[in-house]
Amino acid sequence: MTERFFAEKSYRQLLKNMIEVENLSKTFKVYHHRKGFFGSFVNLFSRKHRIVQAVDNVSFSIKRGEVVGYLGPNGAGKSTTIKMLTGILVPTSGRVSVNGYIPHRQRKENAKHIGVVFGQRSHLWFDLPVQESFELLQRIYRIPQTQYDQNVEMFDALLDIGAFFQTPVRQLSLGQRMRADLAAALLHNPEVLFLDEPTIGLDVVAKARIRQFIQQINAERQVTVVLTTHDLDDVEKLCKRVILIDKARLCFDGELAALRRLLSTERILSVDYAETYSDISIPKAHVTYREGNRVQYRFAPEEVSTADLIGAILQKFKIVDISVQEPDIEELIKTVYEDNTALEQKFTETDTLDLTNRNT
Amino acid sequence: MHHLALYLHFVKLRIRSQMAYRLSFVFDLFSQASISVIDFFMIALLFNRFKELAGWSLWEVGFLYGMIGVCFAVAEMIGRGFDVFQNSVMRGDFDTILIRPLGTFFQVFSQDFLLRRVGRFSQAFIILLIANSQLTISWSFVKVGYLLVSLVSGTCFFIGLFVIGATSCFWTVQSIEIINIFTHGGTFMGGYPFSIYRCWFRHFFTFIVPLACVNYFPSLFLLEKVASSGVSSFGVYLAPFAGFLFLSITVLFWRWGVLHYQSTGH
Numbered sequence: 001m002t003e004r005f006f007a008e009k010s011y012r013q014l015l016k017n018m019i020e021v022e023n024l025s026k027t028f029k030v031y032h033h034r035k036g037f038f039g040s041f042v043n044l045f046s047r048k049h050r051i052v053q054a055v056d057n058v059s060f061s062i063k064r065g066e067v068v069g070y071l072g073p074n075g076a077g078k079s080t081t082i083k084m085l086t087g088i089l090v091p092t093s094g095r096v097s098v099n100g101y102i103p104h105r106q107r108k109e110n111a112k113h114i115g116v117v118f119g120q121r122s123h124l125w126f127d128l129p130v131q132e133s134f135e136l137l138q139r140i141y142r143i144p145q146t147q148y149d150q151n152v153e154m155f156d157a158l159l160d161i162g163a164f165f166q167t168p169v170r171q172l173s174l175g176q177r178m179r180a181d182l183a184a185a186l187l188h189n190p191e192v193l194f195l196d197e198p199t200i201g202l203d204v205v206a207k208a209r210i211r212q213f214i215q216q217i218n219a220e221r222q223v224t225v226v227l228t229t230h231d232l233d234d235v236e237k238l239c240k241r242v243i244l245i246d247k248a249r250l251c252f253d254g255e256l257a258a259l260r261r262l263l264s265t266e267r268i269l270s271v272d273y274a275e276t277y278s279d280i281s282i283p284k285a286h287v288t289y290r291e292g293n294r295v296q297y298r299f300a301p302e303e304v305s306t307a308d309l310i311g312a313i314l315q316k317f318k319i320v321d322i323s324v325q326e327p328d329i330e331e332l333i334k335t336v337y338e339d340n341t342a343l344e345q346k347f348t349e350t351d352t353l354d355l356t357n358r359n360t
Numbered sequence: 361m362h363h364l365a366l367y368l369h370f371v372k373l374r375i376r377s378q379m380a381y382r383l384s385f386v387f388d389l390f391s392q393a394s395i396s397v398i399d400f401f402m403i404a405l406l407f408n409r410f411k412e413l414a415g416w417s418l419w420e421v422g423f424l425y426g427m428i429g430v431c432f433a434v435a436e437m438i439g440r441g442f443d444v445f446q447n448s449v450m451r452g453d454f455d456t457i458l459i460r461p462l463g464t465f466f467q468v469f470s471q472d473f474l475l476r477r478v479g480r481f482s483q484a485f486i487i488l489l490i491a492n493s494q495l496t497i498s499w500s501f502v503k504v505g506y507l508l509v510s511l512v513s514g515t516c517f518f519i520g521l522f523v524i525g526a527t528s529c530f531w532t533v534q535s536i537e538i539i540n541i542f543t544h545g546g547t548f549m550g551g552y553p554f555s556i557y558r559c560w561f562r563h564f565f566t567f568i569v570p571l572a573c574v575n576y577f578p579s580l581f582l583l584e585k586v587a588s589s590g591v592s593s594f595g596v597y598l599a600p601f602a603g604f605l606f607l608s609i610t611v612l613f614w615r616w617g618v619l620h621y622q623s624t625g626h
Binding site for chain 2: 136
């Protein structure tokens with residue numbers, strides 16, 4: 001028994017990729033509902049529906065211990081992907097494997113090795129105090145007492161769950177509830193943690209605390225983390241790698257820095273002039289903003305180097321201050337959402353990217 | 361063993377939280393019980409005028425009524441998770457069930473336990489006891505065993521109906537109301553001897569939805585009315601197993617339905 005257990009365990013640890021997704025698609029049938037008594041009877045036999053493609057031919061793989069941001073606008077198919085990885089939904093086609101398990105076929109086995117947190121909804125028992133919820137989870141996952149005690153102690157130190165350990169879940173504040181849910185998802189020492197909007201609606205302090213906790217868990221326990229979020233601070237603080245999905249399709253997979261490089265073809269130069277000039281035009285740069293003596297130019301680094309541009313300005317004008325900015329991630333991702341065909345093209349053409357993570 | 365211990369633990373937690381609102385609990389208990397009494401009182405009024413119904417006396421009908429009442433009350437008490445399953449689907453709570461390393465059927469089954477159905481149960485049980493005292497049933501070891509198996513099987517039958525209603529939620533989200541025809545309507549129909557109904561109706565509620573196997577056929581055997589009813593005695597021996605078979609089929613239906621769960625908010 002134990003021998004088999006260790007053999008099995010070492011086999012799984014040899015797997016290079018924690019998560020493998022290949023040509024994954026999910027379509028939903030959205031039924032037309034009739035109301036009322038008679039309508040519900042007709043609903044049983046009627047097949048009137050339309051088909052919605054939620055995930056379309058998505059492939060990626062994630063290595064053990066990685067922290068990956070899975071990003072996309074509302075309705076892009078993020079949650080649907082997460083739900084297929086956690087065994088909640090059955091894929092329409094394609095292959096999924098998490099830690100060597102096929103989530104929808106080996107749902108219970110898979111469930112033992114993953115932790116799931118949905119920011120929008122608690123997985124705890126609403127009318128039970130946190131402690132009793134945890135003890136129930138201990139029974140459900142058959143967590144040994146020593147492991148349980150160690151974990152509760154650690155989560156108390158990191159998330160201060162002791163402060164509300166006896167409070168019923170329904171009475172917790174949003175921040176407390178998130179901390180309780182995070183701790184609950186990690187009680188059974190899962191190897192993968194799926195976080196769906198873990199910082200939604202939280203204040204700055206609470207967000208920072210949760211990010212720090214995720215970082216620490218990843219570093220100390222080698223837990224693989226898949227994170228979906230709308231909060232780009234989360235991504236910048238936690239994820240080296242991002243996967244971007246839009247309109248059900250994958251449109252970028254690579255390092256965050258590469259995404260930035262790929263998209264930041266334009267930079268912004270802000271200048272505070274010492275005097276008011278009537279003509280402030282500079283060749284190869286466009287004025288995008290002007291208020292008093294402060295002017296912003298947009299320029300493409302391929303056309304003119306930053307040094308040349310600053311040189312040109314200094315020749316003509318007196319300045320107080322000057323700075324160059326790259327557009328922030330939020331801006332970048334917005335351009336992707338608005339027009340991902342351009343990015344897709346660049347993405348497939350470019351060879352500067354780290355493509356080892358892609359299955360294609 | 362792990363599952364049984366877990367189930368008992370869940371039940372303990374549910375009961376404790378329901379007892380937290382003690383006054384409301386007691387009030388519910390009595391209102392439940394009185395509804396049941398009024399129901400039977402209506403039947404008794406009928407007998408005040410007609411003396412007998414298709415060869416059945418008042419207390420023989422009381423026996424029928426008590427049996428189906430006990431089965432339905434217990435089914436509502438323990439099968440509550442399936443009865444109110446549409447709420448779970450609408451709230452998306454079923455997601456939580458799917459991420460736990462336990463079977464879905466077991467989890468929904470142990471999700472709720474409606475203690476206040478004890479009121480309805482005890483009323484039906486008391487009517488069963490009174491009927492027994494008014495009738496002269498020659499109880500034997502076989503008959504007691506037969507009764508117990510029938511009651512468990514009948515409870516399984518009603519849970520099976522709840523499971524069908526719950527499974528339909530995977531497609532329609534809202535539970536289909538027609539299941540109530542069979543549950544609440546079924547307990548009402550089952551309060552009368554099936555020989556008063558039309559032939560196609562009897563066949564439907566024997567072979568498709570085996571409502572008649574819950575109390576009618578068992579009562580024929582226990583009250584020794586098999587010969588006069590024209591029902592085959594072989595069928596009467598098989599009847600107490602119909603509920604188990606019915607539940608087993610609905611469990612398969614459930615498993616198939618789970619694969620079609622669409623969750624909420626993709």
